[in-house]
Amino acid sequence: MSKIDHSLFSAHEHALDDNFGDCPDCGKPLHIKNSKSGPFIGCSGYPECTFSKPLHDKQTTILKTLEGVACPECASDLAIKKGRFGMFIGCTNFPSCHHIEPIKEKEDTLVDCPKCEKGQLISRTNKYGKQFFACNHYPKCRYVLNFTPVNEKCPECGWGVLIDKKGQIQCPQPTCGFKK
Structure with a gap:
């Protein structure tokens, strides 16, 4: 019968803890946290710091910037973007400007x-x-x-x-x- 080496389990840090870097708001480490909506990345300084971001980043990606086509709200360039609901036209000045429009009119x-x-x-x-x-x-x-x-x-x-x-x-x- 073999003995278990308990020193293998005495590490102070978990292998995944520091993969997410530091909080951009307060500088404390980011960790995986759980909520009723599922897991997310949150600041270890909670409740003083409320920074969080999704665990699986489903961000919108810019496919092509439409040079010379100005946003009607802020005059920045518009771009063809792909998000979780498909392609659309949106302002490149996001998140300051939230202007979006469909690529194809209904x-x-x-x-x-x-x-x-x-x-x-x-x-x-x-x-x-x-x-x-x-x-x-x-x-x-x-x-x-x-x-x-x-x-x-x-x-x-x-x-x-x-x-x-x-x-x-x-x-x-x-x-x-x-x-x-």
Whole structure:
């Protein structure tokens, strides 16, 4: 039977403790901390110092600066950026300026939403670039179509919109089998 060398476990510092450097606010070491939202990097000087940052950095990256295109709020250059929700145009003077705008404007299809009957379906793009059509009264109405809407009522079930699915006009309702 072998003996355990307890001197191996008597180190005062954990191997990961000093990987995160010092706090930029107060200079004390940064450590991994836990919250109900999950782990994060926080200052060891808490509660006097409240500096924190995400453990997994999901920061926005600048893909291309648009030279000569000025921000309407601060006159700095705009840039094409990629964030956690996809690509967008944003000010290079962030975080001082928070101006952002979509790369592609939402297109109105002039098709009324069949679910809430108040809004209209607009073309949207998800973070992977796939197009879908959603009610412009989101989040009150969460109606979504993955295919191009056609402004016609279904002659069989009476649903307020049809879809163009791979060149075939059909009803989006799963219980209705209408196709033309």
